[in-house]
Amino acid sequence: MKKIGVITSGGDCGGLNGVIKGAAQMAANKGIKCYAIPNGYAGLYNLVEFDELVELTLDRVDMIGANLAGSEAGHSRVKVKKIDDDKKYERIKEGLEKFGIDGLVISGGDDTGSVIVDLSNNGIKCVHAPKTMDLDLQTYSVGADSTINRIAVFAEDLKTTGRTHNRIIVMEVFGRYAGHTAFRGGVAADADAVLIPEIPVDFDALYDHAKAKFMGRIQKSDINAGTYVIVVAEGLKDASGADIVDESAGLDAFGHKKLAGAGKYVCQELTKRFKEDSSVTDFMKETRMFVKGLYEIPEVRSVVPGHLVRCGHSSAYDVNFGKEVGGSAVLLLLQGIDGVTVAGIDGNEIKYMKTPDAIKQRHVDLDLVAFHESLGLCAGRKPQEPNLKFEEAAGKIQRHL
Numbered sequence: 001m002k003k004i005g006v007i008t009s010g011g012d013c014g015g016l017n018g019v020i021k022g023a024a025q026m027a028a029n030k031g032i033k034c035y036a037i038p039n040g041y042a043g044l045y046n047l048v049e050f051d052e053l054v055e056l057t058l059d060r061v062d063m064i065g066a067n068l069a070g071s072e073a074g075h076s077r078v079k080v081k082k083i084d085d086d087k088k089y090e091r092i093k094e095g096l097e098k099f100g101i102d103g104l105v106i107s108g109g110d111d112t113g114s115v116i117v118d119l120s121n122n123g124i125k126c127v128h129a130p131k132t133m134d135l136d137l138q139t140y141s142v143g144a145d146s147t148i149n150r151i152a153v154f155a156e157d158l159k160t161t162g163r164t165h166n167r168i169i170v171m172e173v174f175g176r177y178a179g180h181t182a183f184r185g186g187v188a189a190d191a192d193a194v195l196i197p198e199i200p201v202d203f204d205a206l207y208d209h210a211k212a213k214f215m216g217r218i219q220k221s222d223i224n225a226g227t228y229v230i231v232v233a234e235g236l237k238d239a240s241g242a243d244i245v246d247e248s249a250g251l252d253a254f255g256h257k258k259l260a261g262a263g264k265y266v267c268q269e270l271t272k273r274f275k276e277d278s279s280v281t282d283f284m285k286e287t288r289m290f291v292k293g294l295y296e297i298p299e300v301r302s303v304v305p306g307h308l309v310r311c312g313h314s315s316a317y318d319v320n321f322g323k324e325v326g327g328s329a330v331l332l333l334l335q336g337i338d339g340v341t342v343a344g345i346d347g348n349e350i351k352y353m354k355t356p357d358a359i360k361q362r363h364v365d366l367d368l369v370a371f372h373e374s375l376g377l378c379a380g381r382k383p384q385e386p387n388l389k390f391e392e393a394a395g396k397i398q399r400h401l
Helices: 016-029 040-045 088-099 110-121 144-165 180-188 203-220 262-276 278-286 306-310 316-334 366-373
Strands: 003-008 033-036 103-108 126-130 167-173 193-195 228-233 299-303 340-346 349-354
Touching: 003 016, 003 040, 003 088, 003 316, 016 033, 016 103, 016 316, 040 088, 103 110, 103 316, 110 126, 126 316, 144 167, 144 180, 144 228, 144 299, 144 306, 144 316, 167 180, 167 262, 180 193, 180 228, 193 203, 203 228, 203 262, 203 278, 228 262, 262 299, 316 340, 316 349
Parallel strands: 003 033, 003 103, 103 126, 126 340, 167 228, 167 299, 193 228
Antiparallel strands: 340 349
């Protein structure tokens, strides 16, 4: 193996430039040439039409800031299997042969990983560097820690405007199927409630918690000021367990239905209950906020930071992990090991898994949610008791968020 290509695919996030630098620097250390294949799988499919590729020499990667989020190589939302071309895999192989590329380091999440399985089954050597801010792979994934930190900062910052206006703030973040980043970010921000796809929301339970906390804070304040913050994942499910989707919006490139605004839905449900609750009028009058026809119930506002949670700068953890899995992916290719996902480095051991196993979806542990409910968090249901066990730790403990 003399030349490798690096691809980043799927959603952008923190740590990806760490993957690129780790792969390129390890390749240079082993006397291998490393090239950036731009724009994800779209670039891979069209590789045969490129006149040249950027070689990731040590001088070139020195220009890449590892702690900048996003990817120097670029992304696209393209699923190779869905390309309407019977000879798509032959075309990809032709492009690789044109540039003499023997193997690929590909960084992405479960959708990207499914394409890696596809490519491997068609004789294309590749190793998966796990990346998804959703943190729903079986391994830790580049981008999660960066996104969790940004969610926490934004949710914490929103308390100032919430308290100034005595509003309930609902912050909607990414998380279609798994709520890891909403949960971890919300906990870190001291959010009052975190709503995740794993738990269909009982809006009566949420309302009771919000009303008690919100009103209690204002009543205890010497200037009648208070707020209540909810972090909600976009893949919120209603009490029946149904997704909140926009049926008119069609499907995305990977066949997923487009979601319809979990944050606004939560606002509507809480506002409806405030209007129906006669004790709210008494509260508004007691705290001298009531103005008939103009300000009769507390305001519930939705905020969607969107791509702000996946851009900007990477956390130190993601840069470290990104460099390690990028470099490890190169070493695996050199060992003749491909079609696998790098799980990380443990001392002198490079850990890896078969990619079909690595991309199986991992959900938030509901016992852990129950543990935080014991600390006062509302998860959109009546609090549950965690099923706790007590065990003495033996030796080193490996753990990811």
